[in-house]
Amino acid sequence: MSTFSHWNEEGRPQMVDISKKEVTERTAIAQSRVSISNELYEAIKNGHIKKGDPLQVAQIAGIIGAKKTSDIIPMCHPIALQGTDFTFHYEKNGEGYDLIIQATVKCSGKTGVEMEALTAASIAALTFYDMCKAVDKSMIIAETFLVRKTGGKSGDFTHEKIK
Amino acid sequence: MSTFSHWNEEGRPQMVDISKKEVTERTAIAQSRVSISNELYEAIKNGHIKKGDPLQVAQIAGIIGAKKTSDIIPMCHPIALQGTDFTFHYEKNGEGYDLIIQATVKCSGKTGVEMEALTAASIAALTFYDMCKAVDKSMIIAETFLVRKTGGKSGDFTHEKIK
Amino acid sequence: MSTFSHWNEEGRPQMVDISKKEVTERTAIAQSRVSISNELYEAIKNGHIKKGDPLQVAQIAGIIGAKKTSDIIPMCHPIALQGTDFTFHYEKNGEGYDLIIQATVKCSGKTGVEMEALTAASIAALTFYDMCKAVDKSMIIAETFLVRKTGGKSGDFTHEKIK
């Protein structure tokens, strides 16, 4: 098993020393799924918010959030992100609908962007909740996980859920 | 059904005008659940991180995160929080363990702290992931939702999942 | 003439002591005008950006910007904003088009929100520029000023340009 790299010898958290690591191209994709009611889904689709699109706000908040990751997650290194984008789609589930949010983040650096992608997806999901909570406070952010990452010494990773 | 209050007549998002609302005491509790493997649970419990405690870092990040909510979620009002605390506990599930994170936020103001509690819980979960991801990148933030809120014109709310 | 209130006796800038001032309802409206070419106007209107709407991004950035004012303008007091919204419209001018951006900000407090409205309008204008600069770098943010403010000891103000 890998060791916990975020702790120093005193048992206190450190920002890991990455000065000896190689610069490589890195990408990470993270996904959040938000479960919503049929009523909310219909309200969004049938124009109760007119031209408005909660996904537009969610995407912008998520991109800003990706840039804030090292300010939000204490041990994250500041990283010069080189691209961030999102996809969104709705899927019918038994009791309502799932909104599937995927965030993709790229950088060229000495450490990966997994936390940036997870933070971006989470903030997009929270923002979607905020834009729609006047209609339904019961929404559940049902699942957030790292879908895939490439680059870096530990190599590529694909989550078993999507293999 | 309630209307979407976050959109103006042009269909663009606004920060809602709350100047006519009453100041009331408000609380909100939000929960995130993180599913982890037996191996990670054992590593944490058996001292592979010595004195270190990922929950300590998660709590601090979550409290800082609650204060950043209006900077992270575009349409949230700035709010003078009057208290933020967390509880954490582990539960055995079929394949591993669940870490249950609950964030409680209080304020006295014209708008609620639901987004602050949800943001605090999400950031605590993301930080826990960050502190432990060197051991296991497959962790899933399995569920985030608003447990309860009190105060405000729309009255009290308890999520059906915990009734 | 009023005195410069932002300077202490040493000639260094201070955050003015407002502790003795009354809490009143305050609003401020600020306007930015962006001059763009016919080509850019046509590109926006004829769907070269498909569903995309630079004003959507500009409005969101402007609202976030209003909240950041006391972090951006050194001597501004932190203020709990109670509402922020925008209007946008295009007007034909001799050589092209003008985009008229108006930001309205409200609070209930001991100091006004003029700087918040001016900052919100400026950031919306800068964001519009950023979203469209791949098409035209020559855009000019042609004019930014305080349209109106209400509340506070100094009373109401309307700019002579719009009387």
Add this chain to the structure above:
Amino acid sequence: MSTFSHWNEEGRPQMVDISKKEVTERTAIAQSRVSISNELYEAIKNGHIKKGDPLQVAQIAGIIGAKKTSDIIPMCHPIALQGTDFTFHYEKNGEGYDLIIQATVKCSGKTGVEMEALTAASIAALTFYDMCKAVDKSMIIAETFLVRKTGGKSGDFTHEKIK
């Protein structure tokens, strides 16, 4: 005409992928012009603010603002700025004076610093307004534009206004 690079295929804004772009030396110069009354100009020059100098505060705010650009403008990449400086001078116009503010920003990177220079100049202008608004709320930020940029694939640019 160039395409709008800030929009993805869904018509939502993205942080453009610059990972394949070359690192080059880049500079940008932006200008803001603030129109002020004779009374305000005389008050500044005749020592009504004693040792105080609104340009000193404006310059510091502008430099801090340049560093905040990627936090203020949603789709801007975080950039490691390598130098920021300002020039200021007053010019007599028909009815009063113009303060001419020029911000110069440098970096070595995969994307340009046009938005950093424009943001720096705008924040310097807003700060000057804030420092002097107790004397005159009618000041107009009369014009903000990109004067020049060098470096990058799209080559050098000089605004036609100053050719």
Add this chain to the structure above:
Amino acid sequence: MSTFSHWNEEGRPQMVDISKKEVTERTAIAQSRVSISNELYEAIKNGHIKKGDPLQVAQIAGIIGAKKTSDIIPMCHPIALQGTDFTFHYEKNGEGYDLIIQATVKCSGKTGVEMEALTAASIAALTFYDMCKAVDKSMIIAETFLVRKTGGKSGDFTHEKIK
């Protein structure tokens, strides 16, 4: 002895619940002392930095820093500051000079501004160091402490060093 109020029953830090506390007028004064060499003192006084004044930058940074306190100190409550100012003076000591920095912060609220004053003074001292470190890296920030505070349930406090 007073209890440690910043820890919850689990031994983890909390943002203390102040919702039941009274709103009172509060002030705090904190002091930092920076020890500098004769050479640096002479360079500052004899105009090696021409019109430049490191205290001007230090004061601005300190005021901005006071506003950032709840973002910098994890358990601090966000507070709407109502005034912040500084005094600076130099005193000859045996080997060189001491720069005495005093920050005064005011608010009307449920918790005090001691941390805001201490943070403001510390950031002013660090900024002074930064502005002068090209001349002398050996400067020592020799002492930072809370001089006085008024307001709040625990009453007034004056540090024994200045009684």
Add this chain to the structure above:
Amino acid sequence: MSTFSHWNEEGRPQMVDISKKEVTERTAIAQSRVSISNELYEAIKNGHIKKGDPLQVAQIAGIIGAKKTSDIIPMCHPIALQGTDFTFHYEKNGEGYDLIIQATVKCSGKTGVEMEALTAASIAALTFYDMCKAVDKSMIIAETFLVRKTGGKSGDFTHEKIK
């Protein structure tokens, strides 16, 4: 004597142009010393804060603070830090105890991390104060200075206090 590099020809502060400087490996170590009473020392050691450890919060705040340096100190360049860690130990002095805090910061870049180390140490000291001030408001942050730096054109530096 070195010149003051932070001032432009107008006597106003600039962010120094480092575009021509070499990228080198750089480290800096800074120290803060906090003087505390016997009573506070005993309270910490004898478990009045149960499992809680003020040093844990101080370390996390200090690491976050290191990342915020260019946002806090006006003329500092944004730097991609590559590692930050702390050591803490208590020493008996005549009247009580000294807590010795050392922060180490690393980067690979065109400018040094002295300010990042000094800021990290100062914020850790301020956070320690905040966590313990309910017990004792008289604590003094007794001394903060740059212990050592390596890398960069000006070469290595070790403070005479620790030679």
